Amino acid sequence: MxxxxxxxxxxxxxxxxxxxxxxxxxxxxxxxxxxxxxxxxxxxxxxxxxxxxxxxxxxxxxxxxxxxxxxxxxxxxxxxxxxxxxxxxxxxxxxxxxxxxxxxxxxxxxxxxxxxxxxxxxxxxxxxxxxxxxxxxxxxxxxxxxxxxxxxxxxxxxxxxxxxxxxxxxxxxxxxxxxxxxxxxxxxxxxxxxxxxxxxxxxxxxxxxxxxGAGHYVKMVHNGIEYADMQLICEAYHIMREGLSMSPAEIAETYREWNKGKLNSYLIEISAEVLDQQDPESGKALVDMIMDKAGQKGTGLWTAVSALQVGSPAQTITQAVFARSLSAFKDERVKASKKLAGPNASITSVDSKQEVIDQLHDALYCSKICAYAQGFQLMAIAAKEHGWTLDFAEIAKIWRAGCIIRAVFLQSITQAYESNEKLENLLLDPFFVEQINKYQHNWRRAIAGACIAGIPCSAMSSALSYYDSYRCEVLPANLLQGQRDFFGAHTFSRMDKPEHKKFHIEWNTPERKQVTIKK
CATH class of the missing domain: 3.40.50.720 (NAD(P)-binding Rossmann-like Domain)
Incomplete structure (x- = not known):
């Protein structure tokens, strides 16, 4: 003893x-x-x-x-x-x-x-x-x-x-x-x-x-989603600030309005608070006095690395990590701003200010759905690899309060997994199918308008690309596999044959015969 x-x-x-x-x-x-x-x-x-x-x-x-x-x-x-x-x-x-x-x-x-x-x-x-x-x-x-x-x-x-x-x-x-x-x-x-x-x-x-380890893995993915959610909110702010010439106080009021509906969340709430805060020293908006270099403690990076390791497409989460990395190049960005030209176009050349704000609301909502879909997809793939049985309805439940990404939105995710515990992807849940179908037009217009005006929205764009890739029956990976077979004899599967059968073209011969590869 x-x-x-x-x-x-x-x-x-x-x-x-x-x-x-x-x-x-x-x-x-x-x-x-x-x-x-x-x-x-x-x-x-x-x-x-x-x-x-x-x-x-x-x-x-x-x-x-x-x-x-x-x-x-x-x-x-x-x-x-x-x-x-x-x-x-x-x-x-x-x-x-x-x-x-x-x-x-x-x-x-x-x-x-x-x-x-x-x-x-x-x-x-x-x-x-x-x-x-x-x-x-x-x-x-x-x-x-x-x-x-x-x-x-x-x-x-x-x-x-x-x-x-x-x-x-x-x-x-x-x-x-x-x-x-x-x-x-x-x-x-x-x-x-x-x-x-x-x-x-x-x-x-x-x-x-x-x-x-499962708990810390789930928290790691939580933080990856948090990175994405924060970046998406910041991009909406940037578009309103640069494209619509809105003041921080005006954007704060917009966020408070958004917080009354489907975008209700802790991060939207605190974003409004930050934007409304005056600098105690200068009296200006505090956000205008804060250096635009974002820090990170590593959990977002860990999420991105894990997504790459297990082959899970989490580009919005990863893009949010890259956005923080790019922000650190402040001196280079200052130099580039004086040399690299952008478009001479206005985001309101077609749509009114209120129309753009409404588009951004829907773009943020749809992008948020995709960010969460990527996070839950990553957890599902990792669970299979590590032999875990993760209850995604319960995970969504425990994120509804207390945590940084708490949001009314998580109740819908909970219901999605309660209705179908084998749900392959949030984008396939009937509720989210209806939501994306309803709001994607504004999502696309918001991103198109930002691109035309030269305002970066990398996380929103990646979310839309994820959505369009996921719903695409045929992707250009067929050409990519042809390229890989050409220079590295990596073989390919055929659409008209069982997938496990592999083929190769003898590219360096005049006949370019197809051969079956036995493994």
């Missing part, structure tokens, strides 16, 4: 904590306070003593009883000694080496084989798979991807757990308590932003995703 477990055994169980928490940065601190609001007593540790002191002070300010909900710890050993057995310890530390640093220190401190360590950071899913194997027999490694930012962490995030099913049975209630909640009838978030008054009813935005 370790010193930590002996100490726990000798302690009065009423004084022991329900959960241990390591890492008290922005997300960690807010997750701890969320746990406390839901009546969990939490033992906390961080290498930075100031963060420990900060969470204790915050708890003292927010709690409504005399009893402390947070127990500060000065070491890993002390943390373990404060916890009920078997322990549940949550990590909120940077992805990569810091996770293993903490895990190894917990081993040195005497963690038990039946104790659970939950990684809630932005870890690459393959790292989680490796860690489960590495720490097997020393403790139970479990992972949970978290979406929602600091506000979501504080008042209800979307949680995507994966790993040992037994571990899930032990933490399921905790996750259901702290997760965001939605009205099961409408799919709309049930929100409370009052400390100490958590939402206790509704459907929790968490579900067991599958084996270790």
């Amino acid at each position: 370790t010193k930590a477990s002996l100490s726990r055994q000798q302690s009065n169980s009423d004084n022991l904590c329900d959960i241990g928490f390591i890492g008290l940065g922005v997300m960690g601190k807010n997750l701890v306070l969320n746990l406390c609001d839901n009546d969990y007593k939490v033992a906390c540790f961080d290498l930075d003593q100031a963060k420990i002191d900060g969470i204790v002070e915050q708890d003292a300010l927010e709690r409504k009883t005399e009893h402390a909900r947070v127990v500060p710890c000065k070491s890993y050993s002390e943390l373990l000694s404060c916890l009920k057995s078997p322990c549940t310890i949550v990590l909120s530390v940077p992805a990569g080496e810091p996770v293993d640093h903490v895990c190894n220190h917990l081993i040195d401190a005497g963690i038990e084989p039946d104790d659970i360590v939950v990684d809630t950071g932005n870890s690459l899913w393959t790292d989680s798979v490796e860690r489960e194997s590495t720490y097997k027999g020393k403790f139970v490694f479990f992972s949970t991807a978290v979406s929602g930012g600091e506000v979501g962490a504080r008042f209800g995030p979307s949680l995507m757990p994966s790993g040992d099913p037994y571990a899930w049975t032990r933490i399921e209630k905790i996750w259901q308590d702290i997760a965001a909640k939605v009205d099961p009838k409408t799919g709309k978030p049930i929100e409370s932003y009052e400390p100490g008054n958590p939402v206790k009813h509704g459907e929790p935005c968490t579900t067991y995703i599958g084996p270790v």
